[in-house]
Amino acid sequence: MNTNANQPTKNDEKNFLVKEVVARHQHSKGALIPVLHEIQERYGYLPVEIQEKVAKEMNISQAEVFGVISFYSHFATKPAGKYRISVCMGTACYVKGAGSVLDKLKEKLHVKVGQTTEDGAFTLEECRCLGCCGLAPVLTVNGKVYGRLTIEDVDTILESYKNDGGIA
Numbered sequence: 356m357n358t359n360a361n362q363p364t365k366n367d368e369k370n371f372l373v374k375e376v377v378a379r380h381q382h383s384k385g386a387l388i389p390v391l392h393e394i395q396e397r398y399g400y401l402p403v404e405i406q407e408k409v410a411k412e413m414n415i416s417q418a419e420v421f422g423v424i425s426f427y428s429h430f431a432t433k434p435a436g437k438y439r440i441s442v443c444m445g446t447a448c449y450v451k452g453a454g455s456v457l458d459k460l461k462e463k464l465h466v467k468v469g470q471t472t473e474d475g476a477f478t479l480e481e482c483r484c485l486g487c488c489g490l491a492p493v494l495t496v497n498g499k500v501y502g503r504l505t506i507e508d509v510d511t512i513l514e515s516y517k518n519d520g521g522i523a
């Protein structure tokens with residue numbers, strides 16, 4: 356006898372999540388982006404199965420859903436890495452060289468913004484002002500703040516997480 360017959364499956368959970376989010380947004384204009392945003396917030400990323408369900412629930416093509424996801428670097432189709440590196444691109448950080456820090460991270464990790472490294476260790480993201488502009492330029496790793504960054508700090512920070520210890 357299957358005692359789990361009434362237990363919701365992962366697929367049921369995904370269906371429920373998509374239906375519930377779409378139902379709340381369906382009467383607003385341009386609902387697709389907020390729908391995808393909320394599902395990603397709650398599920399973590401937007402795999403193909405979720406994209407299919409969103410398209411079905413919203414009565415639009417899967418190509419349309421995928422088009423929006425691939426246009427905005429904020430949307431992820433794979434789970435985030437173990438460490439989420441988020442570089443602040445707010446004005447103060449940008450003026451103090453956040454762009455060079457971001458470029459160095461892209462080069463070292465071989466990813467673009469919104470992507471995760473092959474080994475699943477790092478996801479690279481951009482964010483807006485973190486509210487600590489006095490430390491600009493700033494990045495966070497899983498929420499931990501690193502400020503007054505130089506390009507050279509990128510190597511040190513990455514090495515510390517590759518060794519799994521993090522910087523004290």
Ligand code: FES
Pocket residue numbers: 443444445446447448449483484485486487488489491493
């Ligand atoms: S602009 Fe980066 S912390 Fe404010």
